Amino acid sequence: MVHLGHKLETVQDEGDHSLLTFADGKTVEADLVVGADGIKSVVRHQLFSEKGPxxxxxxxxxxxxxxxxxxxxxxxxxxxxxxxxxxxxxxxxxxxxxxxxxxxxxxxxxxxxxxxxxxxxxxxxxxxxxxxxxxxxxxxxxxxxxxxxxxDIDPVGTWHSDSVVLVGDAAHSMLHHQGQGANPAIEDAGALADALRQADSPKAAPALYQATRKPVTDELQRISRQGWTEKEIDDIFPGQKSAAAAGQE
Ligand SMILES: Cc1cc2nc3c(=O)[nH]c(=O)nc-3n(C[C@H](O)[C@H](O)[C@H](O)COP(=O)(O)OP(=O)(O)OC[C@H]3O[C@@H](n4cnc5c(N)ncnc54)[C@H](O)[C@@H]3O)c2cc1C
Incomplete structure (x- = not known):
C-alpha cells in the first residue's frame, strides 16, 4: 500500500527492525526501511552521515x-x-x-x-x-x-544496516553533468529487489545490494564532478571549443 502525505521525522534502527515516526504523529515498525528520500535524506542524516549537501x-x-x-x-x-x-x-x-x-x-x-x-x-x-x-x-x-x-553529496561510507537501506539520491546524489542521478536510482531499485531474492537471509540482502551498486555510483559521483570544461570538450571535439554539439545515448 502507498500512503501519501507522510513526512518522516525520525528513524530508529533497532537491529532486526526499525521504527519510523512521521510529522502527523503516526509511527511504523518495519523489517526493512528503504530510504529513498532524496539529497536531503532524513534517513541518511540520522543513521549514516551527518554531512550535508x-x-x-x-x-x-x-x-x-x-x-x-x-x-x-x-x-x-x-x-x-x-x-x-x-x-x-x-x-x-x-x-x-x-x-x-x-x-x-x-x-x-x-x-x-x-x-x-x-x-x-x-x-x-x-x-x-x-x-x-x-x-x-x-x-x-x-x-x-x-x-x-x-x-551533490560526498560519497557515503555505508548505505545500510540490517533493517535500513538507502537508494537513489539519498545514497549517492551526484551532479547532473553526466546525465546521471535518476538512472542509477532506478538501477538501485532493481539491484535491491534482486538482492532480496538472492540473499541467503533478509539481513544479508542490504550488504549484497551495496556491494553491487556502490562501486558504480562512487565512480558516477566522481566523474559527474568533473563537469564539461572547455579543455575536455576541445580534447573530444578539436576546433569546436565554444560550441560543441554532441550526440548522447
Ligand atoms: C538540473 C538537474 C538535471 C538532472 N538531469 C538528470 C539527467 O539528465 N539524468 C538523470 O538520470 N538524472 C538527472 N538529474 C538527477 C535526478 O533528478 C535525481 O537523481 C533523481 O530525481 C533522484 O531521485 P530520488 O527518487 O532518489 O530522489 P528525489 O527525486 O529527490 O525524491 C525524493 C522524494 O522523497 C521525498 N521526501 C524527502 N524527504 C522526505 C521526508 N522526510 N518524508 C517523506 N518524504 C520525503 C521528497 O518529497 C521526494 O518526493 C538531474 C538533477 C538536476 C538537479
Missing amino acids: VFSGEHAYRAVIPMDRVRGLITDDDFRMYIGRGTKVYLMPLRYRGQVSFDITALCPDSTWAPQVTKDDLLATVEGFDERPVSITRDLDMDTVNARAVY
Missing part, C-alpha cells in the same frame, strides 16, 4: 518548451550542447511529447536552494553564444523556468 558553485535553469520553438536546433533524437565560459546550454529532445528540455547550467556563487532569477540573469549567462539558444532564452516564459542551485 555540497554546493557546486552553479545554478541550473530548466524549461520544457514546444519542439517548434527550437529554431531548427533539433532535427532528430540527438542531445545538443553549447559550452563556453563555464556555462553549459543543452537541448534534450522529448520526441514522444513533441517537446524539448532546454537547460542552462551556469557558474553562480549564490547557494540559495531555489534562487530567484530574472530573464536578464539568464540572458547574461548566454551572452555571446550562438544566436539560436540566445533567442530561445529571450522567448522563455519565466513562469515555466525551474531554477535551482546545484548540489
Whole structure:
C-alpha cells in the first residue's frame, strides 16, 4: 500500500527492525526501511552521515518548451550542447511529447536552494553564444523556468544496516553533468529487489545490494564532478571549443 502525505521525522534502527515516526504523529515498525528520500535524506542524516549537501558553485535553469520553438536546433533524437565560459546550454529532445528540455547550467556563487532569477540573469549567462539558444532564452516564459542551485553529496561510507537501506539520491546524489542521478536510482531499485531474492537471509540482502551498486555510483559521483570544461570538450571535439554539439545515448 502507498500512503501519501507522510513526512518522516525520525528513524530508529533497532537491529532486526526499525521504527519510523512521521510529522502527523503516526509511527511504523518495519523489517526493512528503504530510504529513498532524496539529497536531503532524513534517513541518511540520522543513521549514516551527518554531512550535508555540497554546493557546486552553479545554478541550473530548466524549461520544457514546444519542439517548434527550437529554431531548427533539433532535427532528430540527438542531445545538443553549447559550452563556453563555464556555462553549459543543452537541448534534450522529448520526441514522444513533441517537446524539448532546454537547460542552462551556469557558474553562480549564490547557494540559495531555489534562487530567484530574472530573464536578464539568464540572458547574461548566454551572452555571446550562438544566436539560436540566445533567442530561445529571450522567448522563455519565466513562469515555466525551474531554477535551482546545484548540489551533490560526498560519497557515503555505508548505505545500510540490517533493517535500513538507502537508494537513489539519498545514497549517492551526484551532479547532473553526466546525465546521471535518476538512472542509477532506478538501477538501485532493481539491484535491491534482486538482492532480496538472492540473499541467503533478509539481513544479508542490504550488504549484497551495496556491494553491487556502490562501486558504480562512487565512480558516477566522481566523474559527474568533473563537469564539461572547455579543455575536455576541445580534447573530444578539436576546433569546436565554444560550441560543441554532441550526440548522447
Ligand atoms: C538540473 C538537474 C538535471 C538532472 N538531469 C538528470 C539527467 O539528465 N539524468 C538523470 O538520470 N538524472 C538527472 N538529474 C538527477 C535526478 O533528478 C535525481 O537523481 C533523481 O530525481 C533522484 O531521485 P530520488 O527518487 O532518489 O530522489 P528525489 O527525486 O529527490 O525524491 C525524493 C522524494 O522523497 C521525498 N521526501 C524527502 N524527504 C522526505 C521526508 N522526510 N518524508 C517523506 N518524504 C520525503 C521528497 O518529497 C521526494 O518526493 C538531474 C538533477 C538536476 C538537479
